[in-house]
Amino acid sequence: MRAVVFDFFGTLTDPVAEKERRPAFDATAGVLGIEPDVFYTAMSGSFPQRIVGAYGDTAATLLAIARSCGISPTAATLGAAVRTHHAGAERVRRPRDGALATVDTIKRLGFRTGLLSDCSSELCEAWPGTPYAPLIDEPVFSWRERRRKPDPALYATVAARLGVPPASCWYVGDGGSREHEGARLAGMRPVLVTNVSYPGVAAFRTDPDSFIPPHRVDELPDLLRLLRD
Structure with a gap:
């Protein structure tokens, strides 16, 4: 990976x-x-x-x-x-606790980092000035690509820009937009961020995923243990 x-x-x-x-x-x-x-x-x-x-x-x-x-x-x-x-x-779009430090550590471990977001124009226009931008090697936005998850072209695009095959990519998300099923079909290894510590937030997911990945983490820093294992 x-x-x-x-x-x-x-x-x-x-x-x-x-x-x-x-x-x-x-x-x-x-x-x-x-x-x-x-x-x-x-x-x-x-x-x-x-x-x-x-x-x-x-x-x-x-x-x-x-x-x-x-x-x-x-x-x-x-x-x-x-x-x-x-x-x-x-x-x-304020960062969740530990998110920026976790992504920074992942980069230090030698992984390439990508983003795949269903988003409107606001995020794209503001992206260079966000604290996330220096930590993400290749961001891919639905607004720019004119297509949304789980369109297979999006997964292929982010993998190609990262310079790695989809089979060498983890895909980490909270399960909206059928993103994990899309990642699985693209050949990536999906990880569910359960958000169990945030009651009620599941209602904000659009088009929730029926596919539940075998790899799951409750908080983003837990991802480090999974990657190291």
């Missing part, structure tokens, strides 16, 4: 931080002048399209969503909404 590919949300990020998403959306709605429930429904409903880049960047996305809600913001209002939206997204 020569590489470790990570899911992002709920795996490298604090699973509880997902509770910040609704307040973040409400803040953006307030800037745009849209009733929060209306905006949240529009954003939630557009998730499958947003994560494959259907709306474009964050500014274009918010403009399209605002218009679908009957609002045509000025350029200044849209700019303020983008800044507010990015600030909210930063709260949602």
Whole structure:
């Protein structure tokens, strides 16, 4: 095994931080002048399209969503909404305890590190300035690739960019988006991060995986023992 590919949300990020998403959306709605429930429904409903880049960047996305809600913001209002939206997204992606140190140790052990995330434009635009970026050799984002997990092309892409065959990759995730079944079919070795210490967070997983990997860890630092073994 020569590489470790990570899911992002709920795996490298604090699973509880997902509770910040609704307040973040409400803040953006307030800037745009849209009733929060209306905006949240529009954003939630557009998730499958947003994560494959259907709306474009964050500014274009918010403009399209605002218009679908009957609002045509000025350029200044849209700019303020983008800044507010990015600030909210930063709260949602705060690192989970031990995540950054664990990935750093994995790199020091000689593994290549990859990322495979179903995400919208906010993460891609902010990525270079995040604390995760220096630790991930090859990030692959659904928004940029125009496809989402468990599309086999995504797993092939991250393996190719890492320069290792899929069979030499661990895939580590919390089980949303049928990601482990995708990893297994791609030839990777999947690991479930159970998040048992975070009651209620399973409700945030979209399209949960029916395949349960034999390799499981409760917390990300537990992964080190598995890799060393």
